[in-house]
Amino acid sequence: MNLFDSVLRASALDFIAGFSERVATEAGAAPAQIRAWKNLHRVYVAATHSRQKQRLAVDKARRNGFSVDQLAMIERRLKPLKSRREQSRLRLLLLDAPSSYRTLERLAKRLVPPRPAPSPRATFGRSRDGLRTMTLTAPERDLADLEHAAAQGLDPTRPRAPQLVGPLLELMRGGGVPRAVPRPLILVPLAELTKILRQQGDETILGLSDGTTTTGAQLLNDVLPHHGLEAALFHPQEGPVNLYRAERLANRKQRDLARATAPVCPVPDCTCPSDDCEIHHVEAWRSGGQTNIDNLVVLCRYHNRMNEVPGRGRIILRGGAPVWRSPRGAQVPNEHHRYGAMTTLFSGPDPGNRSPVGS
Incomplete structure (x- = not known):
């Protein structure tokens, strides 16, 4: 039985208790999957200040037959919450509701407060092959105006995204952004x-x-x-x-x-x-x-x-x-x-x- 068979066939709590990051990596598991399993090990097995609540969560998950994927989904939903106390409270509520994956996901979505709205920000990624990625979150009207200005004269028969780069850079340079001068x-x-x-x-x-x-x-x-x-x-x-x-x-x-x-x-x-x-x-x-x-x-x-x-x-x-x-x-x-x-x-x-x- 390989690693992925054991995820499907073994008890979720038994798999989590025996989880090894090294074994999962060698078995070819995706990094995101490994992070999810590692987080479940932290929640249900690793040392914690709330041993009583951890034991209660383990009992509920085992008794109600939750799968590893269901437990991982619960933790993804709880992750945005900053309060460990609130995470624990909602985790126990969700573990009291055995159901299909989709039904449990809808319940988690109703119980867990929505994520806060994004705030204006700009981030710059790493350089790769002479290119970098910028992500800009700004008021929607400002970005709508920027997109409209850059989209003038685009060829509708060609992909839109690559064509926007040149006009956006022209708008940037026309707006007074100087070219960086390397200092020898x-x-x-x-x-x-x-x-x-x-x-x-x-x-x-x-x-x-x-x-x-x-x-x-x-x-x-x-x-x-x-x-x-x-x-x-x-x-x-x-x-x-x-x-x-x-x-x-x-x-x-x-x-x-x-x-x-x-x-x-x-x-x-x-x-x-x-x-x-x-x-x-x-x-x-x-x-x-x-x-x-x-x-x-x-x-x-x-x-x-x-x-x-x-x-x-x-x-x-x-x-x-x-x-x-x-x-x-x-x-x-x-x-x-x-x-x-x-x-x-x-x-x-x-x-x-x-x-x-x-x-």
Whole structure:
């Protein structure tokens, strides 16, 4: 009997009690299905503060012969509710009503309050093959006007959606949205024959293997004619050393180095570009953390506020690059747009194999 036969033939509660995410994955179950089974295991089997209500739910589900699909549907309906107490109350009510899947679904729809209306928002997806997806939720009249303006002159014999892209972009550019101008920043790896000695004011003092010392700015002047460009110096273990340009504005330099180190928010799967991020102290300012480049990273507004929330994980520096550390201690880099300075300068052919010194 394979996994899917057991879902149909075994008792739902027996299947849930013996659920293994690894086994389900190896059996080829869809990720959404695995998440649903995992959630049922959490509700009916895992440790909880409400053991009595959990036992009562198990008894009702077993006695009334609910299937795994029926139990999963109940949990989908209950998911929007923020109150665990209300979820538990409605779960027990639904488990008292054995019926067909469709009848139970209609009952759940009547009992569970409707989801709140969507609020205006705009989201931007990840880049893929040079394209990105934007989702916009806005007042219906405004979007109706936008759609009407973009739909003028479309060919009715061709698909509508692809034709709307060009007119919408023309409306955007005509509305004054400027094209982003890339800011060239030359990344210079600090040779391992040099050693970081100390910070001296706005400069970094470097020790060379010939027994002499120099500043980072002098080192770059020897190897790179500026010609109006900017250059940043990075150490293979300690990360950004300093940024040199005609005007030495420490705050600007620190922000630029932090952005060069992480081109997007470093929290896994976040796509917020560093230009739209905030500067975050790895060691909090209130805890004595300094506003030095070796303590600064970029974080999007949301993750900057979630970083110190207990149980949500936090950003640390590993090998000079920011990575997210989970509540259980796992260090996970953001796999999206992995072209930060440390990866670009000091990784092998496969950035995913990089193991920074100090990790």
